[in-house]
Amino acid sequence: MAELSGKQLQILDFLRSFIGDKDYPPSIRDIQEGCAISSTSVVDYNLRKLEEKGLIRRDREVSRGIEILGSRGRRPRVVEIPVLGSIAAGQPIPVPSSERWANDTEDTVVVTDDMIKGRANVFALRVKGTSMIDDLIDDGDIVFLEPCQAAQDGDKVAVWLKDRGEVTLKRFYREGGRVRLQPANSTMKPIYTTADNVEIQGRFISSFRPSA
16 A cells, blocks of 8 residues: 555545445545544645545545545445425425525535435435424434425425415325325424415435534
8 A cells, every 4th residue: 555644544544434334425524524634625635645646536526526446345326416495394484495496506415326215306405493303304404305296195295385485394194175284293283284285396205414
């Protein structure tokens, strides 16, 4: 192995540990915090040295595009998912600036293909509130959804309430001519509304808790 500085060894060990634990690469900020490095520029410098020595490969177009070379086994495929804004998992909040969210990308998050279960056209939203806490979806989590316009009873969905111009994440149930939007929190009451007041925008796939 090419001679490495103590910091480069530390970063390489951190990369192996992080990828082994989470199945996706860390961000520059993750490395800075995990290795207690003074700045992201120092992290970037040492990553360039590791790349020059043939120990890693970086895709600078992707925020977590770091691959350890020579590691055993196939690296999980990673995908970049657009984060289109925030969604309530508490009281409903206004829909991000357009009805369809298509042009509202705030950021992206890179995850493994397994996390989105191989689905296409997936988008992500940040959760505000704790009404889905019993389903292990907490305030600050990122949820991944697939676009859809229909749901089965019990599905977790992103729902646009037309009369309020608001969107929320809840479990969906039909009850005669009305719809019940049920929180997963025993301290919170369901939302009842008419079926024609509801537009389903996305079905829940999985959730992700960003590193603190």
